[in-house]
Amino acid sequence: MEAEERVADHESRDTIDILGIETSCDETAAAVVADGKAIKSSVVASQTKLHEKYGGVVPEIASRAHIEKIYPVIAEAMEQAGTDKDDIDAIAVANQPGLTIALVVGVTAAKTLSFVWEKPLIAIDHLHAHLQSAMMSEDNLERPAVALIVSGGHTCLYDYRSPLEPRLLGSTIDDAAGEAFDKVATILKLPYPGGPSIEKAAADGNPEAIQFPRSMLGPRSLDFSFSGIKTAVLYYCRGQDMKGEDKVDSMSRQEIADIAASFQAAVVDVLVKKTQRAAGRIGAKTILLGGGVAANSNLRAALQEMCDSADPPKKLRVAPKQYCTDNAVMVASLAYYKFKAGLFADLTLEPKASSM
Ligand code: KG4
Ligand code: ZN
Numbered sequence: 001m002e003a004e005e006r007v008a009d010h011e012s013r014d015t016i017d018i019l020g021i022e023t024s025c026d027e028t029a030a031a032v033v034a035d036g037k038a039i040k041s042s043v044v045a046s047q048t049k050l051h052e053k054y055g056g057v058v059p060e061i062a063s064r065a066h067i068e069k070i071y072p073v074i075a076e077a078m079e080q081a082g083t084d085k086d087d088i089d090a091i092a093v094a095n096q097p098g099l100t101i102a103l104v105v106g107v108t109a110a111k112t113l114s115f116v117w118e119k120p121l122i123a124i125d126h127l128h129a130h131l132q133s134a135m136m137s138e139d140n141l142e143r144p145a146v147a148l149i150v151s152g153g154h155t156c157l158y159d160y161r162s163p164l165e166p167r168l169l170g171s172t173i174d175d176a177a178g179e180a181f182d183k184v185a186t187i188l189k190l191p192y193p194g195g196p197s198i199e200k201a202a203a204d205g206n207p208e209a210i211q212f213p214r215s216m217l218g219p220r221s222l223d224f225s226f227s228g229i230k231t232a233v234l235y236y237c238r239g240q241d242m243k244g245e246d247k248v249d250s251m252s253r254q255e256i257a258d259i260a261a262s263f264q265a266a267v268v269d270v271l272v273k274k275t276q277r278a279a280g281r282i283g284a285k286t287i288l289l290g291g292g293v294a295a296n297s298n299l300r301a302a303l304q305e306m307c308d309s310a311d312p313p314k315k316l317r318v319a320p321k322q323y324c325t326d327n328a329v330m331v332a333s334l335a336y337y338k339f340k341a342g343l344f345a346d347l348t349l350e351p352k353a354s355s356m
Contacts, residue, residue, distance in 0.1 A: 016089045016339055020332025023106030024098025024126045026057045028069040030077035031328035036336030041080035042329045045069040055186045059099045066105035085117045092122040092335030096352035103351030111347050122335040123345040125355055127154055128166055129330040133319035134288040136333055145286040146278045150293035152178035155224045157278045160288055163337040169278050170222025177267055178293045180226040184233050184263050188256055189248050198260045199296050205261030212266040222278050233263055264298055272302045286315045295324040
């Protein structure tokens, strides 16, 4: 069936129901979303337990777990939605960026279903999908809008013009913010995944106890760098020459909490200041926030404060917490706009490690 015929085919029905698939890192996820907004189902199989003992995601283990889970997860999403394949208008899949041996599992499943069910296939950029999760709550977005996406693999600022037109303003030149949270948690011997552990430990700490560096990369840059702060925490715990003993084992709970709180405050500070800088650059009226690190309450509160104290105040739109980390709702939601625009992929679709 040609793309135009497929669009015409669904027009006899009320809503456009899209099955979304997500396997870019360590969550196997599927969801059915109607018209980009109404969540009919969302299933996420997390692999946290499998990667825990390695302190990070092991690509081969992730890939194998996706292979095991992908069809049960899709079947459950279809069942929860009370949806039959005939009610599905398109299959959407995140095909970039991410771990290619993880992405390929979702892409292969999506291509297979597209072929067998004779449904159009839609390719989704995982980062643009994270942006979409901040967009699901309301319709009227006041523009210009700056979007901050902070995840385990990426830290990006966008000039958000529409769901299909996010323009990249800046990104990290080394570690992503989430990666820094994960690495610092490993240094502090806190449980995996690092972000939530640091947030929990930081709740009892003093954010001003240690002045960790805040890398701004010059007065005009909209890029980020988080490798310096990670090294600063490492040196703080092991000594400048890394020859000293690892002091973490002998630290009190309070000392660990102070390091976690001071690290978190420095990262949040940089994220907020860069977002403010980007907002000034494009005259933003709205700030959007998404990605795994957007689940962090301190970041949410600091951005809210920045928006409230601006003159005139800016509106902050944040993804609901359960849709900050990887999920397929954001994939199926964004796919609705691609469906409406007739932007379909074909069976030659491949996974790609980067967005470019
Ligand atoms: O978006 P996501 O689920 O996966 C990627 O696309 O990378 O983000 C995962 C990242 C991890 O680095 C995790 O530690 C971080 O998000 N994260 C957090 C919090 N919850 C998850 N970072 C800080 N505070 C949190 N509460
Ligand atoms: Zn993600």
